[in-house]
Amino acid sequence: MSFLDYFRGKKSSSANVAKERLQIIVAHERGQRDQPDYLPQMQQEILAVIRKYVQISDDMVQVEVDRNGSCSVLELNVTLPER
Amino acid sequence: MARIIVVTSGKGGVGKTTTSASISTGLAKRGHKTVVVDFDVGLRNLDLIMNCERRVVYDFVNVIQGEASLNQALIRDKRVDTLYILPTSQTREKEALTKEGVEKVINELSETFDYIVCDSPAGIEHGALMALYYADEAIVVTNPEVSSVRDSDRILGILQSKSRRAEMGQEPVKEHLLLTRYNPDRVERGEMLSVADVEEILAIPLLGVIPESQVVLNSSNQGMPVILETESDAGQAYDDAVARLLGEEREHRFMTNQKKGFFSRMFKGG
Ligand SMILES: Nc1ncnc2c1ncn2[C@@H]1O[C@H](COP(=O)(O)OP(=O)(O)OP(=O)(O)O)[C@@H](O)[C@H]1O
Numbered sequence: 001m002s003f004l005d006y007f008r009g010k011k012s013s014s015a016n017v018a019k020e021r022l023q024i025i026v027a028h029e030r031g032q033r034d035q036p037d038y039l040p041q042m043q044q045e046i047l048a049v050i051r052k053y054v055q056i057s058d059d060m061v062q063v064e065v066d067r068n069g070s071c072s073v074l075e076l077n078v079t080l081p082e083r
Numbered sequence: 084m085a086r087i088i089v090v091t092s093g094k095g096g097v098g099k100t101t102t103s104a105s106i107s108t109g110l111a112k113r114g115h116k117t118v119v120v121d122f123d124v125g126l127r128n129l130d131l132i133m134n135c136e137r138r139v140v141y142d143f144v145n146v147i148q149g150e151a152s153l154n155q156a157l158i159r160d161k162r163v164d165t166l167y168i169l170p171t172s173q174t175r176e177k178e179a180l181t182k183e184g185v186e187k188v189i190n191e192l193s194e195t196f197d198y199i200v201c202d203s204p205a206g207i208e209h210g211a212l213m214a215l216y217y218a219d220e221a222i223v224v225t226n227p228e229v230s231s232v233r234d235s236d237r238i239l240g241i242l243q244s245k246s247r248r249a250e251m252g253q254e255p256v257k258e259h260l261l262l263t264r265y266n267p268d269r270v271e272r273g274e275m276l277s278v279a280d281v282e283e284i285l286a287i288p289l290l291g292v293i294p295e296s297q298v299v300l301n302s303s304n305q306g307m308p309v310i311l312e313t314e315s316d317a318g319q320a321y322d323d324a325v326a327r328l329l330g331e332e333r334e335h336r337f338m339t340n341q342k343k344g345f346f347s348r349m350f351k352g353g
């Protein structure tokens with residue numbers, strides 16, 4: 001922030017807001033881009049299986065594939081509702 | 084072997100055609116035999132910007148479909164004699180550009196030209212994919228604005244996965260960021276993303292910054308690539324970009340307001 005901005009009392013300008021929003025959306029989209037094609041379908045099926053036992057909403061299951069050189073790790077994150 | 088450069092963006096109306104016209108004119112002015120190809124089938128704007136709309140007889144699609152030879156379709160520029168324009172069709176569908184057809188034309192152009200500049204249509208569909216498929220390098224035209232930056236990032240993803248180089252596992256398409264319609268005043272007031280912001284998000288090398296300028300509209304009204312307006316800021320900025328494309332080192336200009344007074348400079352510490 002410049003000296004003049006300090007007096008104008010400008011903390012988060014609209015450009016800063018734009019930058020932060022972009023960083024989040026671009027990171028998210030890049031993550032999706034590298035995912036294998038079968039992932040969305042698999043996520044739906046995993047959801048269906050869990051729903052046989054617990055009621056959860058779509059956003060409570062997160063599936064990601066992390067690639068590390070020659071090996072990939074499937075990361076499955078399920079948030080269960082509080083009892 | 085020609086260098087094939089696609090001018091692309093994802094988002095529409097950000098300055099691809101303006102850029103294609105100026106970059107190709109700049110390359111040709113430096114003596115390189117250059118052709119600029121209009122991939123925007125159905126719209127056809129490049130010939131207007133290049134002031135050759137009344138000389139179009141055959142087009143890119145006619146050549147692909149074997150209705151005309153390349154020599155019949157190519158239009159020689161009246162200002163720079165190493166520059167040629169391959170106009171596109173106003174009446175056909177985008178699907179008229181087949182992969183095989185485009186390849187045939189690109190290969191034939193490669194035999195005689197040093198540079199092939201491809202003016203991509205907006206979007207990420209067929210026309211845009213055809214324009215970038217054979218590229219060796221990509222100029223990603225971006226405005227300092229959220230949707231444009233996001234679309235540029237998507238186009239970068241496509242260049243890295245769907246271009247011929249990506250599919251063949253060759254060295255990746257060389258990416259260049261061209262930030263256009265830049266307004267340093269608004270950046271200083273915190274109303275517009277800065278060059279540094281966009282560079283940080285897209286993380287590709289900066290080819291140039293083209294300021295928002297009245298001259299662009301004036302010159303397009305007259306069918307004159309803005310790079311030929313050698314006194315103008317936008318014209319000079321494009322000239323710098325061409326020089327950098329050819330490997331010259333040039334300091335970036337037009338990133339701050341030049342008419343700014345001494346005192347506000349002092350307060351900024353620059
Ligand atoms: N640096 C600039 N300053 C001011 N106006 C500009 C600048 N660059 C482009 N423009 C204007 O923006 C408009 C769109 O430019 P242009 O046709 O080059 O964009 P495009 O990306 O090719 O659009 P499309 O996606 O429709 O093909 C035109 O009116 C042009 O004059």
Ligand SMILES: [Mg+2]
Pocket residue numbers: 099100101123128203204
């Ligand atoms: Mg255009």
